[in-house]
Amino acid sequence: MELEEHAYDVVVIGAGGAGLRAAIAAHEAGARTAVVCKSLLGKAHTVMAEGGIAAAMGNLYPEDNWRVHFRDTMRGGKMLNHWRMAQLHAQEAPDRVRELEDWGALFDRTDAGLISQRDFGGHRYARLAHVGDRTGLELIRTLQQRTVALGIDVFMECTVTRLLTDDVGIVGAFGYWRESGRFVAWQAPSVVLATGGIGKAYKVTSNSWEYTGDGHSLALQAGASLVNMEFVQFHPTGMVWPPSVRGLLVTESVRGDGGILKNSAGNRFMFDYIPDFFRKETAETEEEADRWYTDKKNNRRPPELLPRDEVARAINSEVKAGRGTDHGGVWLDIASRRSPEYIRKRLPSMYHQFKELADVDITKEAMEIGPTCHYVMGGVEVEPDSQAAKVTGLFAAGEVAGGMHGSNRLGGNSLSDLLVFGRRAGVAAAENARNRAGRVRLADDALTSAARAALAPFEREGGENPYTVQHDLQQTMHDLVGIIRTEAEMKGALERIAELKERVANLSVDGHRQYNPGWHLALDLPHMLLVSECIARAALERQESRGGHTRDDFPTADPEWGKTNLICSRGPGGDVGVRRQPLPQMPSDLAEIFEETA
């Protein structure tokens, strides 16, 4: 077998924000580090993040600090977040933003010349460090340039298909170059998963093609566990028209900067959907909500800025009640509320996106929007301080890791999550590599088996087209495991997923190995199916509604379930099992924060 082999201390899989930050940290800790990514460097899904990086820097509101940020994050996640991750995140985010500035990032400024901070849903104070509405691009370009400046090796357009383990833990990874289809293996005692999310299992999604759940699946197959996979975030505002852009994100900043939601009758409906949990901090009248934009101290927040799960469910309800637009969405209106200059200045990339893709001028017209699959809160179960998974040598950071966001993520907390836990994973991976130096070896039979599995779709004749199977999976998840769920739907989904598994085992692909997207999809599909099964199984098990998981047959949050995590793991026969595990107990000094700031 023709195989290119490399040896590193740390291999990072994924070159989005978390992956690059992890690689920089590992490199700076002295580890020989490689980054492997499916696309060209700088193209990861992080470039699409718009709003900003949540960090309690206090540049606009000196009252803001990590304790308030911690509180907002836990409440946004309906208290199911791992308290320690939420704490570390809130404490370390400001330093991670400052360090980006030292690497060349140019954030928008306040009048005092400091880093500007903008409002987002669920955050008590304006807290998002941003660059217009293209913060993700700024973040990834800065990390990319730092990675290049440090001389870290990057394997671009290279896909990992398997993690390799011995009886202790990780020994490396196996994959192929997309360009040539040739195989490559990395020997390494530490692997950091930073592969992002699972959105491509859904039909309407804001995610790029890379979000096929490979990191979740690779971890599971290597023996790690996944936590709370039932929590999938549907971002309330995706484009719904024209059909070819359905799902593309409309940043939450549109609402933070004054945009409001209206139904087809022209009513500002969010006032009808304020949950008791957030009533104290939400405006009761349109007048109060509108005053808040200029006087945040004496007024409460507009209900448009409730956390994402609340807004997505409200939109869903309006459309279901027959008050939606012709294309099944609602209106997001900033045109009638802000001047064209203001809109173009604060939301340049939204202006551009609607103009170019939908031929809509958002300074003149309302946007037609609806919920879109955006983010998976569930992910690899990790130790909060080190991001270590349950397999020695395996680490996970960013969207592929679970626990940080509980049942619902606040906007802006993703980019800060990438930086805080990317860095921690890189440091811990480097340390693990030092401890296991010289003790890992790639076994020939494991490499041969990985190669054989990767080539199987070429061996089969007359099998199904992978694009058809992907389409059917996306339809299944859209119809049955979407925003609102029931027991019967989850059972139906699991039956269909079982059928899809058989079809995937029988795929065949055209052509040869060189840059063959049909083949690449055939290898991504088993990952998508495994992750979809985890979501459906966990969603069936959790008999309550909380955050990104809403059960029509159990419509309220249940205090007992509020103390329970659901853990997916793989049994010896390869089946996915789900078990309940108690939530870690929050120490009393942190619990006090909820009393003092209530």
Next chain:
Amino acid sequence: MSYDAKFRVWRGDASGGELRDFTVQVNEGEVVLDIIHRLQATQAGDLAVRWNCKAGKCGSCSAEINGRPRLMCLTRMSTFAEDEVVTVTPMRTFPVIRDLVTDVSYNYAKAAQIPAFTPQARDDDGNHRMAQIDVERSQEFRKCIECFLCQDTCHVIRDHEENKKVFAGPRFLIRLAELDMHPLDTVDRREAAQDVFGLGYCNITKCCTEVCPEGIHLTDNGIIPMKERVVDRKYDPLTWLGSKIGRRRTD
């Protein structure tokens, strides 16, 4: 609302290839990338194409559409007549890998040569202070999504392979301009711009500006000011003398 469009798509690899004709359904609101995806799913499962975001944010789906360097995701089908043949070919400045995918490693090699950002020290309270108006100059260039369409259209490298050794192309000239205008940066890259990255090869035909999907004014706001600053340093005798005797700052 649907119709059948005629597409001609280049298929082949480094050893050669040809334009192939396809008839493919087009629906309301679709862009060229939607049609290429439909071709993949229904007629050519192994058709190679790069893409990520399909929203004009990642700069992956660069190609030439009817001979013009464009992003496939930002080219609406409604801009073509229904009976018009739409021709899609790979970027010509870079070697073909397969079908619409080209080898853009030249760009990454040039990026690696650029002297890194080097900030001045923070204020005593741990902050950097900058005025919005000052950061906006560099911010314009930081909007670059690295689609490399400017590189594709630049005739200095499009028609002269040999120039790639000595010329970095518009993307990296504006990267240098961005660093040069960065309020915190302390490194002088003007000599390198001229001698290593070939700033002098640019004869400001503005083709790069015309094709930029982000609307960055590469030539007017980036390359020309950079050329002026290089000239100022090289040929102004007072600046030269000042820098030698250390009486005048070199910027």
